[in-house]
Structures are given as C-alpha cells and as structure tokens.
Amino acid sequence: MDAATQRLAGLVAVAVGVATHALYFNRYECHMHAVLYLNTFLLTCVGSALALYKGLGVSVGGACAATAYIASCYLLGAYGSLLMYRLFLNPLNRFPGPWPARLSNLYFSFQLGHSDAYYKLQAVHEKYGRFVRIGSNDLSIIDPEAMELTYGNHSKVTKSSWYDNDAPLTSMHTSRSKALHDKRRKVWAPAFSDKALREYEAKIEAVNDRVVQRIGEFKGAPVNVTKWFNLYSFDVMGQLGFGKDYHMVEKGEKHWALELLSEGMQPLALLLPTWLFRASTAVPGLAAGYSKFVQFCVDETSWRVENASEKDKEGSVDIMTSILKAYQGVKQPQKDSMLQADARLIIVAGSDTTAAALTYLFYHLAKDRKQVQKLRDELKPLTRGDWSDKDIRHAQHLNGAINEALRLHPPVPSGVSRLTPKEGMMVGDTCVPGNVTFIMPQYVMGRDESIYQEADSFLPERWYSKPDMIKHKDAFAPFSTGPFGCIGKNLALIELRTLTTRLVLEYDVNFAPGEDGTRLLFNTLDHFTVDLGELDLVFDRV
Numbered sequence: 001m002d003a004a005t006q007r008l009a010g011l012v013a014v015a016v017g018v019a020t021h022a023l024y025f026n027r028y029e030c031h032m033h034a035v036l037y038l039n040t041f042l043l044t045c046v047g048s049a050l051a052l053y054k055g056l057g058v059s060v061g062g063a064c065a066a067t068a069y070i071a072s073c074y075l076l077g078a079y080g081s082l083l084m085y086r087l088f089l090n091p092l093n094r095f096p097g098p099w100p101a102r103l104s105n106l107y108f109s110f111q112l113g114h115s116d117a118y119y120k121l122q123a124v125h126e127k128y129g130r131f132v133r134i135g136s137n138d139l140s141i142i143d144p145e146a147m148e149l150t151y152g153n154h155s156k157v158t159k160s161s162w163y164d165n166d167a168p169l170t171s172m173h174t175s176r177s178k179a180l181h182d183k184r185r186k187v188w189a190p191a192f193s194d195k196a197l198r199e200y201e202a203k204i205e206a207v208n209d210r211v212v213q214r215i216g217e218f219k220g221a222p223v224n225v226t227k228w229f230n231l232y233s234f235d236v237m238g239q240l241g242f243g244k245d246y247h248m249v250e251k252g253e254k255h256w257a258l259e260l261l262s263e264g265m266q267p268l269a270l271l272l273p274t275w276l277f278r279a280s281t282a283v284p285g286l287a288a289g290y291s292k293f294v295q296f297c298v299d300e301t302s303w304r305v306e307n308a309s310e311k312d313k314e315g316s317v318d319i320m321t322s323i324l325k326a327y328q329g330v331k332q333p334q335k336d337s338m339l340q341a342d343a344r345l346i347i348v349a350g351s352d353t354t355a356a357a358l359t360y361l362f363y364h365l366a367k368d369r370k371q372v373q374k375l376r377d378e379l380k381p382l383t384r385g386d387w388s389d390k391d392i393r394h395a396q397h398l399n400g401a402i403n404e405a406l407r408l409h410p411p412v413p414s415g416v417s418r419l420t421p422k423e424g425m426m427v428g429d430t431c432v433p434g435n436v437t438f439i440m441p442q443y444v445m446g447r448d449e450s451i452y453q454e455a456d457s458f459l460p461e462r463w464y465s466k467p468d469m470i471k472h473k474d475a476f477a478p479f480s481t482g483p484f485g486c487i488g489k490n491l492a493l494i495e496l497r498t499l500t501t502r503l504v505l506e507y508d509v510n511f512a513p514g515e516d517g518t519r520l521l522f523n524t525l526d527h528f529t530v531d532l533g534e535l536d537l538v539f540d541r542v
C-alpha cells in the first residue's frame with residue numbers, strides 16, 4: 001500500500017471512528033455487548049490483515065503494520081470523539097464534581113479500593129453540594145425533592161443499566177421492564193400479605209428462641225454479633241424462603257453458601273460501568289465463587305420444587321409456596337431462569353440486610369446504655385404473658401430506635417441506581433438531563449443536617465416526640481419506596497422488633513472489653529448491601 005493510500009485509509013478510519021461514537025455508542029445503551037464489540041474489532045483486524053496479504057499481495061509485516069495503523073486511526077477517532085464530547089459537550093458538565101469523573105466512571109471506581117462507596121460519596125457531597133457528578137453520565141443526588149420524582153407511583157424514572165449486570169439471568173428485582181416487574185410482583189405479593197406474615201411469625205419466633213438461648217450460653221463472654229445476627233437472618237430466610245432449616249444458629253457456623261455470597265457480591269463494590277462488570281465476570285474463573293452461589297440457589301429451588309407436595313401436606317407455608325402457584329401445570333419449574341433468579345433474590349435481599357440492621361441497632365444500644373433501659377420500660381408492659389409482634393408493633397421507642405439504626409446505617413447505603421426519563425426531570429429548580437444514571441445515597445442523606453437536626457446522633461425520640469428534628473420526612477427510605485420498593489419491609493420489621501424485644505428484656509448489652517465499634521464502622525464493605533466489620537458485645541442476663 002503506498003503512502004497516499006495509507007493516509008487516505010487512515011483518515012477514513014478516523015471518520016468511521018467518530019461516526020460510530022457519535023451515531024451509535026453515544027446514542028444507545030451498549031453495555032450488553034462489550035465482548036461482542038471486542039471480538040468484532042479483533043476479527044475485523046485479522047480479516048483486514050489477511051485481505052491485504054492474500055488479496056493485495058502485501059507482505060505479512062506490511063499487512064500487519066497497515067492494519068495496526070488503520071485500527072489505531074479508528075480508535076483515535078472513536079475515543080477522540082468520546083473525550084471531546086465528555087469534556088466539552090456533555091450537558092452534565094454544568095454539575096460540580098471531581099473533573100476526572102467527567103472522563104470516565106473508572107475515576108470513582110479507582111477511589112473504591114476499600115469498598116467504602118458510602119464514605120466516598122459523603123466526602124464528595126460535603127465538598128460539592130447536593131448534586132455531584134461522579135461519572136461520565138452519572139450523578140449522585142441528595143436532594144429530598146428528588147425522592148417522590150424518583151420513587152413515586154407515577155415516576156417516569158426507570159432502573160439503570162446496573163440491573164443488567166447479571167442479564168440474561170433476571171429476577172423480579174433486576175427486571176428493567178416495568179410491565180414484567182409488575183407482573184412478577186403480583187406473583188410475589190401473596191407471600192408478603194398480612195396473613196402470610198402471621199404464619200411466618202411462629203417460625204421467626206423459633207429462630208429467635210435459638211439465638212436468645214445461644215447468646216445466653218456465652219454467660220457474659222464476648223459475642224461476635226456480626227456473626228450471630230448473620231447466622232440468624234440466614235436461618236430465618238431458609239425457613240421462610242424455602243421451608244428449609246440450615247441450623248446455622250444451632251451449629252454456630254456459617255453455611256458455605258453464605259461465604260460465597262459475600263465473595264460474589266464483592267465486585268459490585270467498585271461501581272464499575274456495567275459493560276466492564278459484565279466483561280470481567282465473563283472471564284472464566286473470575287466469578288467462580290458467585291457461580292457456585294448461583295448454583296446453590298438453583299439446587300435449593302430444585303429441592304423446594306421436588307418437596308412441594310410434602311411441604312403442602314405439612315401445611316408449611318413459605319415464600320416459595322406463593323411463587324410456585326404461578327407455575328401450576330408447568331413441568332420442572334425449577335428450570336425457569338426467573339424462578340432461579342428469584343430464589344437467589346430471596347436469600348440475598350432478606351438475609352444480609354436484616355443482619356446489618358440488627359448489628360447496627362445493637363451497636364447503638366451498647367454505645368448508649370440508657371437505650372436498653374428505655375426500651376425495657378416501654379416493652380415490659382406490652383409483653384406480659386404470650387405476646388407476638390402485634391403487641392409491640394406500635395412501640396414508639398422501639399420503632400424509633402430501629403429507624404435510627406436504618407437512618408444512620410442503611411443496609412443499602414449507597415442507594416439504588418436509576419435513569420432519568422429521556423425528557424429529563426426538574427428537581428426543584430435544577431434540571432437534570434434525560435438518560436442520566438443517578439443514585440441517591442441513603443447513608444449521605446441520613447446524615448445531612450439540612451434533613452435531620454443533630455443528624456449524627458442516635459435519637460429515637462425524633463420519630464415520635466420530637467418531629468421537628470426531621471425536616472424532610474420523604475428523605476427516609478432505607479427500604480426504598482414505590483413500585484420497586486422492598487416487598488420484605490414488614491417481614492424485616494417483624495424480625496427486628498421481635499428479636500430486639502427478646503434480647504433487651506433478657507439481657508443488658510455492653511461493648512466487650514477493648515471494643516468501641518471501630519471495626520464495624522470502618523471495616524464494613526459496601527457492595528450494594530453490606531458485608532459487616534466485626535462487633536463484639538457482652539450480654540449480661542438481667
């Protein structure tokens with residue numbers, strides 16, 4: 001190939017690069033096909049080199065050099081166009097934030113080596129204000145006015161590409177289609193009706209009994225509550241999800257699947273762009289732990305389906321009982337990928353979250369010793385004789401304490417990822433452009449002085465006798481709200497209220513010698529839900 005032809009080919013390649021970015025990559029969601037694009041690019045390079053060698057008789061070295069030159073020109077065009085757009089044309093450029101975040105989401109991902117996105121988000125909001133640019137097309141927003149617009153029943157906001165991380169494995173939770181989500185939510189709904197919750201209570205009570213007894217066996221020696229509340233919540237979800245008893249509290253040991261769950265969630269801590277997350281988890285071996293956890297969920301689903309008639313005979317009701325009703329007449333429903341994904345959802349959504357709420361609540365009860373006495377004074381008169389959740393449901397200080405734990409330490413601390421409608425949205429007098437990915441980190445909002453008075457203090461009274469201490473009620477949504485909000489909220493609250501009541505009625509709670517909560521506060525990993533740092537408490541029988 002002569003020099004003039006090569007120059008012309010280079011110019012055409014640059015133009016094609018610019019066009020593919022401007023007309024395709026910059027307009028459409030492309031995160032699902034990263035591996036395909038890479039393969040197509042590589043194959044095109046190999047094809048061109050062969051064509052030059054075989055078709056035009058260019059030497060092997062010459063064909064490779066010419067192909068490398070043209071490929072580089074193409075990449076120069078595509079990435080040049082991308083950089084120009086991100087630096088000068090993107091409408092998000094008027095939002096404050098660290099400037100390298102304009103160029104790539106990887107800037108923020110690189111800050112997350114300690115898996116502490118919620119702390120990093122708090123720092124950028126302190127520096128830049130309510131709207132912060134954290135990626136090329138990403139904002140973090142802590143304005144309470146955005147709550148209804150984002151989560152309300154009539155919201156036009158949708159789920160972002162984050163929910164495609166595992167696609168095509170799609171659960172109710174990761175479904176981005178509102179129609180599919182709503183249809184599936186109807187299938188789930190009976191499993192969380194008042195009637196179903198009443199039936200679950202006996203099972204929760206039995207696991208509460210076990211934990212209270214096991215904690216008593218420590219006889220005042222330090223108890224690693226991070227571990228024990230984790231075992232508790234997993235045992236409860238085994239029973240309520242699949243009617244299966246993992247006996248983790250009895251054995252005092254984590255099931256291997258629980259270890260794999262933490263390992264498998266860890267890649268989410270980096271808030272990688274979806275295309276990169278999908279490409280890296282496609283590399284054989286990199287997601288081995290998570291794949292094993294997924295297989296565990298598939299096996300548990302099969303076990304539950306195969307034991308369905310036995311469970312029905314026992315009259316045992318669990319979450320799967322309701323979901324499987326949608327599969328009547330279907331042969332081998334366990335092979336349905338949505339059922340498998342939903343089985344995983346039961347475990348992931350229901351266990352880590354509740355364990356986190358309990359652990360942080362008991363951290364605050366140990367830190368402020370008046371709290372246990374206040375709870376006991378409130379709860380004793382409500383729990384004479386046989387009692388159940390309905391007797392304590394309206395206990396104001398108890399509910400206030402739970403809300404404070406969820407406000408100060410939301411179990412989904414960095415929020416859920418959403419996409420603005422294509423016409424954009426007005427948050428107060430700020431116009432957020434269309435098709436922008438954003439989060440509203442509950443951790444940061446929970447500690448914002450413009451939303452809560454004395455925001456860093458644990459004050460259950462703000463939820464009943466001191467309402468002025470909450471300036472924007474809407475801002476509190478640890479379970480999220482609206483059509484995609486947590487379906488397990490009432491179930492979680494039953495667990496939190498009943499176990500807390502049992503423990504504070506029977507034990508005084510203090511930090512173990514040498515404990516001050518530092519490990520819990522600073523070693524906790526934020527990977528959408530949280531993997532908690534350890535906390536040792538001492539429970540002395542009253």
Ligand code: HEM
Nearest residue numbers: 172173349350353354357411412416479480484486488492
């Ligand atoms: C303190 C405990 C809990 C907290 C803080 C919590 C928080 C949340 C949040 C923030 C979401 C929204 C996720 C998103 O939009 O991406 C959610 C969804 C969900 N949660 Fe919970 N959760 C808790 C307990 C539970 C329990 C016990 C269950 C029972 C299985 C459960 C089941 C679910 C399910 C199935 C969804 C998906 C709902 C949907 O997509 O319609 N959660 N949860």
